[in-house]
Amino acid sequence: MAEIVSLSDGIAAVVHDGDTLVMEGFTHLIPFAAGHEIIRQGRRELTLVRMTPDLIYDQLIGMGCASKLIFSWGGNPGVGSLHRFRDAVENAWPVPLDLEEHSHAGMANRYLAGASGLPFAVLRGYVGTDLVAQTDTIRSITCPFTGEVLTAVPALSPDVTIIHAQRADRKGNVQMWGILGVQKEAVLAAKRSLITVEEIVDSLDPQPQEVVLPSFATTYVAVAPGGSHPSYAQGYSLRDNAFYTEWDAISKDRDTFLRWMDENVMRRAPAA
Amino acid sequence: MTAAYTSDEMMTVAAARQLHNGTVCFVGIGLPSTAANLARVTSAPDVVLIYESGTLGAKPGRLPLSIGDGILAETADAVVSVPEVFNYWLQPGRIDVGFLSAAQIDRYANINTTVIGADYRHPKVRLPGAGGAPEIAASCREVVVVLRQTPRTFVDRVDFITSVGFGQGPGDRQRLGLSGSGPRVVITDFGILTPDPETCELTLVSVHNGSTAEDARAATGWPLAVSPGLTTTDPPTEEELTVLRRLEATKGA
DSSP states (O other): OOOEEEEHHHHHHHHTTTOOEEESSBBSOOOOOHHHHHHHTTTOHHHHHHOOHHHHHHHHHTTTTEEEESOOOOOOTEEEEEEHHHHHHHHHHHHOOOOOOHHHHHHHHHHHHHTOOOEEESSSSOOTSSSHHOOOOOOEOOTTOOOOOEEEEEEEOOSEEEEEEEEEEETTOOEOOSOOOHHHHHHHHHSEEEEEEEEEEESSSOOOOEEOGGGGGGGGEEOOTTTTSBBOOOOOOOOOHHHHHHHHHHHHHHHHHHHHHHHIIIIOOOOO | OOOOHHHHHHHHHHHHTTTTTTOOOEEOTTTTHHHHHHHHHOOOOTOOOTTTTTESSOOOOSSSSSTTTTHHHHHOSEEOOOEEEEEEIIIITSEEEEOOSSSSSSSSOOOEEEEEESSSTTOEOOOOOOOTTTHHHHSSSSSEEEEEOTTTOOOOSSSSOSSSSSSTTTTHHHHOOOOOOOOOEEEOSSSEEEETTTTEEEEEEEEETTHHHHHHHHHSSSOOOEEEEEEEOOOOOHHHHHHHHHHHHTTTT
């Protein structure tokens, strides 16, 4: 059964130097508070996995927490570049960053295989693209029934997956709704998991198109109100599109970035 | 009487006109999303917009900044997971039109959104990457591409093939086993290009009002073919412009 812990205790328990770490949330429910706590705890040499690195991994990469990134789209949605990601790839700052690059369809299927306990997934994808030559984890496979040649990608089975959700009950059952991306698959694919939530409630009233992660399927739950900002939690907050736009200027310059991180992350206490 | 408009507005309007009532469209963020929503509010109210965040049939009243803004989920017919949107909806060929943009495009409409520069490991510019585009370009019945035309974006060979148009020419899509028929039209701020039915090479078939074939040639990094039947694009109507400006004013609000 999931144990309800503080955010800082939860991060300390599940994230260690050198881990393969997934933090998912497809535009919605991105676990920023957890990301900030990982930065404060000074983790290093992480392999970061996420379909869309977004601002959260721009921050982890810029603070030197990562040595490798597995991803499929590394931009600031609707705004432009992720400058810390670009600086790491183009100039190895602050440390070199290895890339393992996929498409969204490939990443989604890698999580699906991980959640299903399979070694790989099959899809129609990547054929004719230059990704095949650059990414060792894209191979072809022949269908044993039809002889058709398809694409195989290996399962993602991370050491730890962290997501943010709307709420949990006191037993640690987690409820989320709205755009849910690959969060369920990412949690079920991982050895350990931590779910941050807006609040803990006595009972989980049904919501349209909800997903409930039963307590027995996760490791830790921590309360982090507003923990997805500047992303959002449907029913609790709106996406802070203005901040996504402001991030372009904050992150463009190394010193401005470091100053912002110092003031807004390093000097802030984690949520209780 | 025609109101004054920018070349970007003309491009978005021309792109919106590519979508029709009942078309099921997989929408990329940025220019495609603006054009797709313009079509939905003006000429094609029953166009079905699908975003890779898993929102099927989204009807946003204001333009989203990202593919996952809450307004998309709140107005969608259904919200499904990301594995589902790619595996159940895109891969089997249920989607009519893939609506994409690009950082570079070549004469065979191959698209690059990955790196600028010859060395993938040491790029001059690291771009965002593939996202949903490779499989959208492979599996939608057809593809519409919208991007600004300059010698840096319209290149003889893309530095990296992120998404396949017609590969190296005729027959390549069939050889690769791609189920969709590939790019049907490319809309730019100068005009409209379509692949030649025999050579698959992008050919200028229409110029926007105020632009010439020479302008388009000068903005292209290969000797651009021009159709003998070259036409001029109808300028934006008052309604198209009014709605477009109203949508733009609400982006990400």
